Amino acid sequence: MAPIVGWLEDAVRGMTRTRVVFALAGLTFVVTLNGMARRRRRRRGGKKGTEGEEQEKRKGRAAMDLSLRSMDLTKPALSYLDVFLEALGNQWTPSMNKEEGYICLLIAENKLTTSLVSKRFKQVKTVPDSVFAYTSFRGEPRFRQAVANYVEMTFCPQARIDPENLAISSGCGAVCEAGEEVLIPSPYYPAFDNDLRVRSRVLPVPVLCSTATFPLPSNEDLDKAFAACRSPRILLLTNPHNPLGVVLEPEEVMRCVKWALQRGMHVVSDEIYANSVHGAADGAEFKSVIAMMPELSGMLGKELIEERVHTIFGFSKDFCASGLRIGCLHTKNLRLLAAIDNVGYFGGVSGHTAHIMTEVLEDKSFVKKFVQKNQENLRKSYNTLVSKLKEADIGFLPAGAGMFLWIDLRKYLSERSWEAEKTLWTGLAKDAKVLFTPGKDCHAKAPGFFRVCFAWVPEQALVIAVDRIVRHLRKNQLDIPMLKNLLAE
Numbered sequence: 190m191a192p193i194v195g196w197l198e199d200a201v202r203g204m205t206r207t208r209v210v211f212a213l214a215g216l217t218f219v220v221t222l223n224g225m226a227r228r229r230r231r232r233r234g235g236k237k238g239t240e241g242e243e244q245e246k247r248k249g250r251a252a253m254d255l256s257l258r259s260m261d262l263t264k265p266a267l268s269y270l271d272v273f274l275e276a277l278g279n280q281w282t283p284s285m286n287k288e289e290g291y292i293c294l295l296i297a298e299n300k301l302t303t304s305l306v307s308k309r310f311k312q313v314k315t316v317p318d319s320v321f322a323y324t325s326f327r328g329e330p331r332f333r334q335a336v337a338n339y340v341e342m343t344f345c346p347q348a349r350i351d352p353e354n355l356a357i358s359s360g361c362g363a364v365c366e367a368g369e370e371v372l373i374p375s376p377y378y379p380a381f382d383n384d385l386r387v388r389s390r391v392l393p394v395p396v397l398c399s400t401a402t403f404p405l406p407s408n409e410d411l412d413k414a415f416a417a418c419r420s421p422r423i424l425l426l427t428n429p430h431n432p433l434g435v436v437l438e439p440e441e442v443m444r445c446v447k448w449a450l451q452r453g454m455h456v457v458s459d460e461i462y463a464n465s466v467h468g469a470a471d472g473a474e475f476k477s478v479i480a481m482m483p484e485l486s487g488m489l490g491k492e493l494i495e496e497r498v499h500t501i502f503g504f505s506k507d508f509c510a511s512g513l514r515i516g517c518l519h520t521k522n523l524r525l526l527a528a529i530d531n532v533g534y535f536g537g538v539s540g541h542t543a544h545i546m547t548e549v550l551e552d553k554s555f556v557k558k559f560v561q562k563n564q565e566n567l568r569k570s571y572n573t574l575v576s577k578l579k580e581a582d583i584g585f586l587p588a589g590a591g592m593f594l595w596i597d598l599r600k601y602l603s604e605r606s607w608e609a610e611k612t613l614w615t616g617l618a619k620d621a622k623v624l625f626t627p628g629k630d631c632h633a634k635a636p637g638f639f640r641v642c643f644a645w646v647p648e649q650a651l652v653i654a655v656d657r658i659v660r661h662l663r664k665n666q667l668d669i670p671m672l673k674n675l676l677a678e
């Protein structure tokens with residue numbers, strides 16, 4: 190998410206590139222200044238204190254060597270990071286019995302079809318000398334052409350994609366950015382908070398959604414959030430949705446885009462799951478914002494749409510390849526693209542990776558087969574998970590995309606509070622050794638919802654996880670006042 194915040198702001202306001210580079214290099218810049226100040230103080234000399242005082246001063250200085258910004262970077266990106274790291278060191282594997290090891294269902298990573306990508310990658314044997322040289326920092330032209338063809342062939346057949354409107358960088362997190370405040374319909378992808386805040390220093394603002402328009406906010410919800418902001422610049426939509434795993438209704442997306450543009454904002458549509466529509470549960474047909482641009486232009490004017498509507502997609506999820514760090518931005522805003530050309534230096538894709546990916550994308554029959562197989566695998570795991578949940582009478586929101594299921598454990602809370610959600614989560618993590626994402630981290634409206642990521646573990650692990658969850662809930666249910674009341678009714 191980081192570099193673009195600055196880019197978008199500056200591109201829009203016509204500021205110099207220097208500021209963008211400064212924003213990106215801010216950390217180094219501040220550290221250097223503090224180092225210089227310290228050397229100056231040392232040259233001037235100073236009265237020595239006691240050993241204890243000197244130690245305290247040293248500690249203070251060490252702390253001051255970090256800018257406020259870098260102090261921010263040392264905070265854990267997610268509230269559950271410590272438990273998660275512990276779990277990673279002792280994960281369940283098929284060779285263990287059902288009670289051993291942790292089952293991690295909180296990583297938004299798809300491992301179900303990695304083997305196919307990996308096999309195809311290994312078939313690319315060529316390493317041309319060009320991969321060792323500098324090239325366009327928003328992606329070498331052949332790479333951009335291959336990506337444009339991929340988009341047209343897969344999730345956006347309605348539009349012609351001009352490779353000149355693409356910028357490719359190291360992951361989608363490095364692509365989307367904003368100005369001062371970014372409105373995000375909640376619940377949302379928990380790492381947006383970290384990604385937007387720490388590097389780009391913009392403020393994510395959750396927008397609660399009315400029941401009638403859920404999972405998108407109504408215009409009144411948006412108006413309310415807008416009025417409470419100091420400087421709202423961007424509306425960030427995620428479609429298909431993370432954490433809900435649903436596809437947004439195209440008409441509803443258009444309504445929200447229109448709302449934002451009429452208020453002078455930009456719209457970023459994060460479509461990182463565009464090719465992960467598995468369709469297990471009936472839902473809307475996915476339509477990219479890129480395909481909506483002509484209709485939006487007809488309503489609001491081509492110039493406005495081309496300046497302010499930006500789409501993100503990538504290969505981390507849809508190609509089971511988050512480690513490759515390939516994210517793409519589609520925009521017709523030429524000033525934004527020029528700014529990215531400049532700062533792309535800090536987050537470009539390695540020439541070697543770009544070369545292999547280009548070769549793979551040019552193999553259209555592989556791409557078609559892969560996307561289809563991956564969707565099939567997602568659907569299979571989804572179905573296994575939901576049939577177990579149904580047996581266990583655990584509620585969930587039917588989903589049709591991505592690797593997520595939003596489950597409802599409200600009836601197992603001791604009371605309706607975030608503390609009770611945390612207690613339930615901790616019990617499940619420590620006792621059942623099953624980890625998923627707490628709704629609070631996703632800015633859920635009410636406590637008791639959890640995001641389950643079902644594509645990071647084999648199907649068999651999903652079955653064991655639900656059995657463990659049920660056992661834990663049953664073991665504890667008589668201590669739960671809300672359940673006791675229900676049972677007494």
Ligand SMILES: Cc1ncc(COP(=O)(O)O)c(C=O)c1O
Nearest residue numbers: 297360361362378431461505516
């Ligand atoms: C909605 C959304 N956007 C962006 C990202 C970050 O993607 P990348 O790893 O390509 O930077 C994620 C990763 O989980 C995501 O779910």
